[in-house]
Amino acid sequence: MERARADRRQKTELARVLRAEEEKRNIANGNPGDIDFQRLIAEFRAARAGSDQPHAAGDLKICVALRKRPISAKEVARKDHDSVTVFNPKVTVHNCKTRVDGITKYLDSSDFQFDHAFGDVDTTARVYAATTRPLVPFVLDGGRATVFAYGQTGSGKTYTMVGIQRQCAEDLFRALTAAPPTRRGSAGGAAAAAATLEVYVSFFEIYGGRCQDLLNRRHRLDVREDGQGDVHIAGLEEFQAASAEELEQLIDRGNRNRTTHATESNDTSSRSHAICQIALKEAGGGGRLHGKLSLIDLAGSERGADTKSHNRQRRMEGAEINKSLLALKECIRALDSGEAHVPYRASKLTLVLKDSFTRRAARTVMIATVSPGASHADHTLNTLRYADRVKETKVADFADARRQRQRRSSGSGGGGGEGKSAGDGGADSGAGDDIRYLHETLRLHSTADSEEVVELHRTVQSLFEKEEALLNMHMSVIQENAELLTEEGRLLQQIQGDDVVDYDIDAYAARLSEILDRKMQLTAMLKLHLGQFRRHLEEEESVSKRVSSMPQY
Numbered sequence: 001m002e003r004a005r006a007d008r009r010q011k012t013e014l015a016r017v018l019r020a021e022e023e024k025r026n027i028a029n030g031n032p033g034d035i036d037f038q039r040l041i042a043e044f045r046a047a048r049a050g051s052d053q054p055h056a057a058g059d060l061k062i063c064v065a066l067r068k069r070p071i072s073a074k075e076v077a078r079k080d081h082d083s084v085t086v087f088n089p090k091v092t093v094h095n096c097k098t099r100v101d102g103i104t105k106y107l108d109s110s111d112f113q114f115d116h117a118f119g120d121v122d123t124t125a126r127v128y129a130a131t132t133r134p135l136v137p138f139v140l141d142g143g144r145a146t147v148f149a150y151g152q153t154g155s156g157k158t159y160t161m162v163g164i165q166r167q168c169a170e171d172l173f174r175a176l177t178a179a180p181p182t183r184r185g186s187a188g189g190a191a192a193a194a195a196t197l198e199v200y201v202s203f204f205e206i207y208g209g210r211c212q213d214l215l216n217r218r219h220r221l222d223v224r225e226d227g228q229g230d231v232h233i234a235g236l237e238e239f240q241a242a243s244a245e246e247l248e249q250l251i252d253r254g255n256r257n258r259t260t261h262a263t264e265s266n267d268t269s270s271r272s273h274a275i276c277q278i279a280l281k282e283a284g285g286g287g288r289l290h291g292k293l294s295l296i297d298l299a300g301s302e303r304g305a306d307t308k309s310h311n312r313q314r315r316m317e318g319a320e321i322n323k324s325l326l327a328l329k330e331c332i333r334a335l336d337s338g339e340a341h342v343p344y345r346a347s348k349l350t351l352v353l354k355d356s357f358t359r360r361a362a363r364t365v366m367i368a369t370v371s372p373g374a375s376h377a378d379h380t381l382n383t384l385r386y387a388d389r390v391k392e393t394k395v396a397d398f399a400d401a402r403r404q405r406q407r408r409s410s411g412s413g414g415g416g417g418e419g420k421s422a423g424d425g426g427a428d429s430g431a432g433d434d435i436r437y438l439h440e441t442l443r444l445h446s447t448a449d450s451e452e453v454v455e456l457h458r459t460v461q462s463l464f465e466k467e468e469a470l471l472n473m474h475m476s477v478i479q480e481n482a483e484l485l486t487e488e489g490r491l492l493q494q495i496q497g498d499d500v501v502d503y504d505i506d507a508y509a510a511r512l513s514e515i516l517d518r519k520m521q522l523t524a525m526l527k528l529h530l531g532q533f534r535r536h537l538e539e540e541e542s543v544s545k546r547v548s549s550m551p552q553y
């Protein structure tokens with residue numbers, strides 16, 4: 001018995017020494033996190049070793065890829081550890097858990113599969129080659145292509161998108177100089193064959209409900225859908241680029257404007273969608289659009305859950321991001337499944353990208369980026385679920401429910417149909433319908449949802465519109481008041497100027513009375529709108545209090 005006890009003690013001591021050595025090795029390798037979980041993950045990886053598939057660039061209408069970034073020095077310093085395993089095309093998130101005994105550790109692992117999965121050693125060049133390069137000939141052939149970077153703040157969206165923008169610029173000009181493109185839908189003939197394409201770029205940001213030009217001192221932009229269903233971004237500057245270098249410089253300028261703003265006001269960039277659009281236009285063809293490539297760095301996905309903030313602006317931004325990411329998923333899905341209804345009016349993001357979802361010749365790439373750290377596992381899972389749903393096969397009664405909804409909305413005379421004008425009040429009902437549509441679709445996925453969230457999304461949408469209208473009205477009242485003030489000065493000058501001899505005091509009194517009436521009218525009008533706007537603010541406050549949590553994407 002004594003001997004057995006000594007044996008046990010020896011074994012325990014050996015295990016302790018081995019564990020200490022393993023921990024030392026892990027630390028030396030830059031992995032100071034929980035040793036047991038790391039061992040379990042290493043075993044998982046060893047069992048799957050060799051299952052990695054080579055990446056092949058495909059011609060997919062919708063391509064969904066995952067990119068895991070390397071663990072950062074900061075995360076290592078916090079003793080976080082890598083808990084995401086990638087063997088293309090599979091991704092596994094390991095949730096590290098402890099059994100009820102409080103001692104035994106185990107992995108709760110969730111598997112996902114995408115068109116491509118890139119690990120921390122994969123370069124941006126490789127990500128680009130497999131996902132985005134096939135879009136270059138597609139756009140040169142007259143298509144609309146859109147690339148999204150989606151993920152939690154700090155997961156590598158900007159890192160990935162900046163690299164993709166650079167490579168696109170190079171490939172586009174290389175292809176343009178190498179061979180003239182075929183011209184889809186053009187009149188043909190010698191003139192058409194001789195025509196070349198010109199490259200233009202625009203770069204703007206959607207922050208809260210506002211659009212701002214990143215290539216023109218963050219100038220506020222107005223988005224409108226006309227009676228023909230064409231979406232216009234009024235005031236957006238577009239610059240021609242004659243070479244890849246020029247294009248890269250313009251894109252860098254847009255990115256810098258975004259970043260400068262971020263340092264000025266904390267983390268603004270992760271709260272905004274940045275949209276870089278490269279347009280190919282026919283030279284000598286009156287600037288007719290031939291093809292378009294949109295490269296979009298989306299707002300941090302976790303921001304969409306930010307509804308409980310005491311700060312109204314944060315709350316509204318959160319609701320807007322939530323709505324836009326929900327709408328984006330549904331629009332891409334509608335594109336994939338050929339659904340007749342595309343709910344692009346539910347958010348400004350999807351509205352400005354309308355032709356990316358509604359044209360026959362449209363392709364989309366979604367690159368979901370994730371942080372590897374175990375402490376981010378919940379956000380990582382949300383990102384993977386979102387990316388997964390973008391392409392998930394339809395639920396059986398999905399189409400049926402949509403048809404029912406369409407019947408209901410056409411029966412009630414509601415808007416939302418293709419081609420309906422959104423520029424003159426039609427926008428409100430179109431957007432409202434599309435918001436409801438999003439939530440009906442969510443309900444089909446049995447995701448937590450409530451009438452309150454629909455109401456919150458609508459209230460926030462309307463609040464952004466009312467805010468815009470109030471600011472515009474305030475501006476025009478200030479302008480008119482300034483003109484009236486100048487006129488008052490002139491009027492006084494006519495009466496009491498140094499060289500005035502004759503004057504008409506009746507005319508002075510009559511005009512002054514008119515001016516004062518107009519000023520009172522302007523003040524009353526502004527006050528009335530302000531009062532209405534403040535009631536909308538109160539409404540938002542009370543609706544957001546009733547919302548317990550935002551729906552998952």
Ligand SMILES: Nc1ncnc2c1ncn2[C@@H]1O[C@H](COP(=O)(O)OP(=O)(O)OP(=O)(O)O)[C@@H](O)[C@H]1O
Pocket residue numbers: 068069070072151152153154155156157158159160269270299300369
């Ligand atoms: N694949 C990668 N390889 C090396 N470093 C990376 C990679 N991806 C991201 N990083 C680094 O991780 C940090 C966060 O990346 P990035 O700024 O791109 O995140 P983000 O998702 O755009 O965040 P935000 O939403 O806040 O803008 C940066 O320092 C970046 O250089």
